[in-house]
Amino acid sequence: MEEKTGTGIVTLNFDETIPGVVYIDQTLLPGEYLECIASDIETLCRAIRRLEIRGAPALGIAGGYGMALGALLSKHTEYAAFKDEMDEIRLILRATRPTAVNLFYGIDRVHGLISTLCEEPVHIIKAAMLAAANAIAEEDVLTCHAIGEHGLTLFPSEHHTTVLTHCNAGALACKEWGTALGVIRSAALAGRSVSVYSCETRPLLQGARLTTWELLHDNIDVILITDSMAAFLMQQQKIDLVVVGADRITSDAVFNKIGTYTHAITAQYHHIPFYIAAPLSTFDEQARAADIIIEERSPSEVLCIGGKDGVAIAPPDVSVYNPAFDATPHSLISGIITEHGIVVLPRDIPKITAWRG
Amino acid sequence: MEEKTGTGIVTLNFDETIPGVVYIDQTLLPGEYLECIASDIETLCRAIRRLEIRGAPALGIAGGYGMALGALLSKHTEYAAFKDEMDEIRLILRATRPTAVNLFYGIDRVHGLISTLCEEPVHIIKAAMLAAANAIAEEDVLTCHAIGEHGLTLFPSEHHTTVLTHCNAGALACKEWGTALGVIRSAALAGRSVSVYSCETRPLLQGARLTTWELLHDNIDVILITDSMAAFLMQQQKIDLVVVGADRITSDAVFNKIGTYTHAITAQYHHIPFYIAAPLSTFDEQARAADIIIEERSPSEVLCIGGKDGVAIAPPDVSVYNPAFDATPHSLISGIITEHGIVVLPRDIPKITAWRG
Numbered sequence: 016m017e018e019k020t021g022t023g024i025v026t027l028n029f030d031e032t033i034p035g036v037v038y039i040d041q042t043l044l045p046g047e048y049l050e051c052i053a054s055d056i057e058t059l060c061r062a063i064r065r066l067e068i069r070g071a072p073a074l075g076i077a078g079g080y081g082m083a084l085g086a087l088l089s090k091h092t093e094y095a096a097f098k099d100e101m102d103e104i105r106l107i108l109r110a111t112r113p114t115a116v117n118l119f120y121g122i123d124r125v126h127g128l129i130s131t132l133c134e135e136p137v138h139i140i141k142a143a144m145l146a147a148a149n150a151i152a153e154e155d156v157l158t159c160h161a162i163g164e165h166g167l168t169l170f171p172s173e174h175h176t177t178v179l180t181h182c183n184a185g186a187l188a189c190k191e192w193g194t195a196l197g198v199i200r201s202a203a204l205a206g207r208s209v210s211v212y213s214c215e216t217r218p219l220l221q222g223a224r225l226t227t228w229e230l231l232h233d234n235i236d237v238i239l240i241t242d243s244m245a246a247f248l249m250q251q252q253k254i255d256l257v258v259v260g261a262d263r264i265t266s267d268a269v270f271n272k273i274g275t276y277t278h279a280i281t282a283q284y285h286h287i288p289f290y291i292a293a294p295l296s297t298f299d300e301q302a303r304a305a306d307i308i309i310e311e312r313s314p315s316e317v318l319c320i321g322g323k324d325g326v327a328i329a330p331p332d333v334s335v336y337n338p339a340f341d342a343t344p345h346s347l348i349s350g351i352i353t354e355h356g357i358v359v360l361p362r363d364i365p366k367i368t369a370w371r372g
Numbered sequence: 373m374e375e376k377t378g379t380g381i382v383t384l385n386f387d388e389t390i391p392g393v394v395y396i397d398q399t400l401l402p403g404e405y406l407e408c409i410a411s412d413i414e415t416l417c418r419a420i421r422r423l424e425i426r427g428a429p430a431l432g433i434a435g436g437y438g439m440a441l442g443a444l445l446s447k448h449t450e451y452a453a454f455k456d457e458m459d460e461i462r463l464i465l466r467a468t469r470p471t472a473v474n475l476f477y478g479i480d481r482v483h484g485l486i487s488t489l490c491e492e493p494v495h496i497i498k499a500a501m502l503a504a505a506n507a508i509a510e511e512d513v514l515t516c517h518a519i520g521e522h523g524l525t526l527f528p529s530e531h532h533t534t535v536l537t538h539c540n541a542g543a544l545a546c547k548e549w550g551t552a553l554g555v556i557r558s559a560a561l562a563g564r565s566v567s568v569y570s571c572e573t574r575p576l577l578q579g580a581r582l583t584t585w586e587l588l589h590d591n592i593d594v595i596l597i598t599d600s601m602a603a604f605l606m607q608q609q610k611i612d613l614v615v616v617g618a619d620r621i622t623s624d625a626v627f628n629k630i631g632t633y634t635h636a637i638t639a640q641y642h643h644i645p646f647y648i649a650a651p652l653s654t655f656d657e658q659a660r661a662a663d664i665i666i667e668e669r670s671p672s673e674v675l676c677i678g679g680k681d682g683v684a685i686a687p688p689d690v691s692v693y694n695p696a697f698d699a700t701p702h703s704l705i706s707g708i709i710t711e712h713g714i715v716v717l718p719r720d721i722p723k724i725t726a727w728r729g
Binding site: 045237239243274327332334336 | 402403569572573574575577580581584585588593594595596597598599600601602603604605607630631633634637638641674675677678682683684685686687689690691692693694695698699
């Protein structure tokens with residue numbers, strides 16, 4: 016039996032003594048569980064680009080940790096030189112992935128202290144940056160549990176609920192607990208009867224590899240399907256609720272892993288509630304969908320399973336289109352489960368803005 | 373330049389001299405092009421079950437060839453014993469796969485001659501069965517070209533058309549030319565400007581492996597996507613038309629490869645025409661969807677890419693649901709392209725019945 020307040024999975028951590036970011040390499044799961052250490056910015060950036068660390072909230076934490084790591088590694092004791100170096104690291108970290116806003120939030124929250132504390136000696140600024148990075152991680156845990164508490168109200172206590180989810184918005188996408196899977200965990204913890212269909216989530220199979228692994232770890236019933244089977248299950252009335260995560264929420268759309276939009280359309284067609292679970296740090300409610308860059312990734316992710324040296328599944332010379340995310344309009348979304356409560360956009364944008372303070 | 377009346381791909385053939393069914397092993401494509409020979413019923417049945425031969429029209433041809441092979445191999449010269457053996461082979465062949473009606477059509481058309489010709493000596497019946505099996509194959513070629521001619525009317529001559537297709541309803545699903553891909557081939561041959569997005573079609577990747585291979589072979593522009601990307605392309609107005617094949621068409625639904633139903637819902641959501649290309653042998657218009665058995669296949673197809681010895685993509689102990697087909701209601705379908713013309717069901721059921729004679 017796992018401890019009631021956690022899953023036992025800790026996705027990433029900051030170790031001050033190294034210093035470095037300790038993380039589970041998610042490209043190796045479920046075959047291998049390996050904790051790695053990124054003790055320089057270049058290694059951390061590569062881990063983010065290669066999706067060894069992935070998931071919007073986890074990217075926010077990694078961004079904060081990255082700035083803290085850069086600060087601790089800095090040899091500069093003079094403010095101007097220190098700030099110049101940190102400005103550069105900020106840009107390097109921001110360039111790793113374009114879509115998830117949490118990454119930028121984490122980086123900028125820690126980086127922002129440099130200007131705020133410009134009157135302080137550099138060693139004080141460094142300590143404050145480390146504290147802020149750790150605070151982001153600690154807040155993420157509390158946030159996920161709060162999202163879970165709000166989300167479990169969607170699960171009736173009197174009968175079983177079967178949830179469909181896509182990709183991995185779980186402990187592995189956060190510090191621990193998770194957003195979409197956090198809702199499911201909180202519901203299970205509160206005694207609700209719940210089971211999960213996990214969409215495999217091509218091309219990188221985060222659902223097949225990570226979500227199933229997490230739910231098996233927590234003894235929550237899970238059945239794996241291909242992404243193309245979800246609508247058929249909905250037609251058979253086997254899905255009561257869809258809950259997924261998000262990478263960025265603009266005033267007009269939710270950006271999440273490619274395939275989310277499809278599930279949202281088919282859920283509406285079958286009158287099945289479709290919820291997003293995401294912390295406020297995912298909201299970018301002043302932006303519009305058209306402003307957001309959707310990351311296009313390498314054709315090799317589609318052409319080969321298990322990386323470039325994996326199994327080829329298509330002629331090597333065929334053209335490929337590989338967008339990593341899609342944009343689901345708010346009209347298809349029943350609600351967004353945040354740490355403050357469930358909201359509907361664009362109606363509740365003022366509420367979100369007020370909560371952000 | 374390919375010959376104008378064919379693709380150069382011949383998916384299966386009957387060789388009387390062996391005797392045996394000569395076929396391309398489609399489980400090995402695109403990595404390896406291998407022609408195999410099934411010279412006994414057991415080998416042929418295994419080839420069908422393992423999807424070495426697949427695609428509804430090709431299964432019809434294989435069913436007919438199977439009955440002819442059984443007849444030619446039979447040692448019986450006395451009618452009653454011959455018929456008993458053929459009845460048994462009929463049941464064995466019919467048990468290979470449950471969903472595609474063409475398989476049963478091919479088997480029963482050839483088997484039916486045994487009763488029709490009960491007054492004739494067995495060697496005459498055998499010759500008639502072989503002729504009928506070959507006729508099914510020859511008719512399939514003509515049928516595909518006729519489907520293509522009717523289908524190309526959906527492609528305007530004045531501008532480019534981008535087609536989305538799912539699975540493989542191509543030469544490899546027929547004797548040659550194809551149904552959905554036959555429409556695309558006929559449009560290209562008639563000088564229409566056309567390009568294709570091919571959905572990879574998890575779990576068995578017939579789109580990634582076979583459709584891309586066929587279209588590259590014919591120099592038709594093709595871009596490979598995962599199944600989950602189709603709706604996003606529709607949202608971006610990158611898809612003008614969806615054309616797919618079918619495994620069985622009842623009075624209320626079209627059965628086709630799992631994922632078809634999803635594309636039909638998302639196409640309707642985006643007001644994109646959604647067509648089925650299928651010969652009359654695919655129609656089972658007296659049946660209803662609820663009567664049809666949808667084949668559930670092995671979890672290993674979802675859990676491992678490239679067969680049981682391939683790459684594992686999920687924890688080996690996770691539960692899997694793996695239906696091979698789904699049922700799309702006619703309300704989502706713009707029309708069905710047959711060899712006699714384009715029909716809309718249930719409105720045109722009397723027309724279909726009349727054409728069947």
